[in-house]
Amino acid sequence: MLKELILENIGPAPAMELPFGKRINLLTGDNGLGKTFLLDIAWWALTQSWPAEVNRKLSSGMMAKPDDNSDARSGIKFSLSGKDELVEWDYYFDRKNQKWTGRYRLVEKDQQWSEGHLAPYPGLVIYAQADGGLAIWDSQRNLPDWRDLFFGNNNPHNRPPAFVFSPDEIWNGLQDSTGKRLCNGLIADWAGWQKEQGVTIRALENILTTLSPSQDELLRLGQLTRISLSDVRDIPTLRMPYGQEVPVLHASSGIRRILSLCYLLVWAWQEHSLACKLLGTPKATQLVFLIDEIEAHLHPKWQRSILRSLLEMAKLIGTWLPDAQVQFIIATHSPLILASMEPFFDSTMDKWFDIDLLSFHDSPPRVQLTEQVFLRRGDASNWLTSNAFDLKSGGLSLEAEQALEEASALLNGGQVDIAQVREVEQKLFSVLSDTDPFWIRWRYLLEKKGLQP
Ligand SMILES: Nc1ncnc2c1ncn2[C@@H]1O[C@H](COP(=O)(O)OP(=O)(O)OP(=O)(O)O)[C@@H](O)[C@H]1O
Ligand SMILES: [Mg+2]
Incomplete structure (x- = not known):
């Protein structure tokens, strides 16, 4: 599993450091601050391939490319723990060759750094992209690009670097660049x-039941059918x-x-088991799921579960896969996802990282990623005002938030003008519900100032 990722001068922030938990890792942050970018880098660290380089149909998941206008060294460090070792x-980033070049060492054996390549860890990686695409990497069935480079066209292994599916290919099958069918x-x-x-x-039935929205809405298999005379x-x-x-x-x-x-998980497991049998190798002991925008298309009820x-x-x-450890790295924009984690968040194995755009009056804004302490907030709306989403007033409309700010400023100020009070009150009437708790404060303060509510 991925233990740690450290970025330097690559992506939206000058530095990012993620000491991952071994179970669930949540990533939050505004649009465009690097959540998907981090998932792409996590995929690359685990598989040594970039999704868009494996499948040219993809419009995301390209190689991480440093800013051309900066001379600073761009680095990516990471550590992977295999079954018994930490690498x-x-x-x-090697600018001349426009590629990432690296070295590795086995930490526990106190090994010296070695240039070149080492087969990645013994596992499976599943990356669910935000647009519905999915990518699978299997330590038994895929080899990193460097093997192809080393063996040239005579690569005796003849294995693809990964299985990267556009949404259409998940349904209708995947072929490699020579037309060979990789998945039906x-x-x-x-x-x-x-x-x-x-x-x-x-x-497949079991996994569909497990991921169903609820007991009342189980995903259950029906009979096979035909949908058109022209589709056999x-x-x-x-x-x-x-x-x-x-x-x-x-x-x-x-x-x-x-x-x-569900389908690709079952497919990956089935094909992995067949490959292990064929190769006489043990089955994977690790699975990493990278899931972008986990809430995509899900109703709040389903987001909660x-x-x-x-x-x-x-x-x-x-x-x-007996003894397999399963790690999740999940990006989300949903307060319901964070609230749903409250009952079982365990700081010994779960982590939450938030990315923010920080503004300072004396220097340009900059992006910063920080590991956050996961505190229970009791309700999804309270998560909206947490560091994860940084809203000033929870789920209120912008207009309501503005009216409340005006009302508070008026009442906290000195002398109040009755015409102003009536104007603000009209605004409050048009944006707040009749039961909004602010009305109690508003009436109390008006009375205190000797005004009729
Ligand atoms: N291949 C790349 N090389 C270098 N930097 C990249 C690359 N891809 C993305 N970035 C950086 O990441 C930023 C985009 O971030 P990203 O797409 O990860 O945002 P996000 O947090 O996932 O947003 P959203 O919530 O809208 O999906 C870009 O502005 C750029 O700074
Ligand atoms: Mg994104």
Whole structure:
């Protein structure tokens, strides 16, 4: 798993340091401050490939490129813990060759730094991107680019650097640049598994149940069906709570994102098991999930349960890959996600990192990432005013926030003018609910100043 990531002069901040927890890591921060960028770097650190370089159809996940206008050294350091060892990596950006060049050492053996390459850790990495794309890396089935460089076109392993799927390829299959089929895609595989009625379809059923929004809205498999005379494929369906069997191609965006994750997880596990058998190697002991905008397309009810479901999923994975440790690095914009973590946040294995844009009157604004203490706030709306989201007044409209500020300034000032009071009161009436707690304060202060509410 990824133990630590340290960035220097790369990305939006001059420096970023993330000592990861071994279970759940949450990343928060405004738009454009580097959450996705950090997930891309985490993927690269674990797999030594950039998603967009493996699959040119992607429009995100490009190589991290330092600012051309700066001469400062750009560095990425990280450490990965394998089953029994901790490996530290130290990369810098080689401008002449426009690539990251690094060295590594085994920390516990006090080894000297070595140039070159070392096979990454023994595990699986699953990256769910914000646009619905997904990438899988398997230590048994993928090799980093350097092996191809070393062996040239005669690469005897003939393995791709990773399996990187655009949203369409998850459903319809993935091919490499020579046209060789790497994955059949959700529709064909799911239909095949369902006809086979073996362990794979049961694994898919279990994982779908685990990640369902609730007991009343379980994601359950229906019969295979056809959706058009001109499409000969058997299309899987979901049995909806309202009694219909809906072809997965008609499923909602939220359901499709979860289906994609469940399908590719089962596919990755199945293919990993086959590869281990073929190669005579032990199964993965580590899984890392990188999930961008985990709340994407999910209703608040589902947002509230998704983290808990992921932890249940980790237990289920433990039955497929005994002793596997599962680590999550998750970016979110949702206060419900943070509130939902309160009952089970454990500071010995979970972490929360927040990225902020700091403004100083005497220097230009700068981006800063800090590890935050995770305090219970009791309610999602209280998270809106926390460091994670930095709103001044929780879930109020901008107009309501402005009216409240004006009302408070008026009442906290000295002499008040009755015309001004009536004007502000009108504004308050138009933006606050009748039961807003501010009315009590407003009336009390008016009375204190000798004014009629
Ligand atoms: N390949 C790259 N090389 C260098 N810097 C990059 C690269 N990709 C992104 N960045 C930096 O990250 C910033 C964009 O951040 P990112 O897309 O991670 O934001 P985000 O926090 O995920 O925002 P949102 O919530 O809108 O998704 C860019 O402005 C740039 O500074
Ligand atoms: Mg993003």
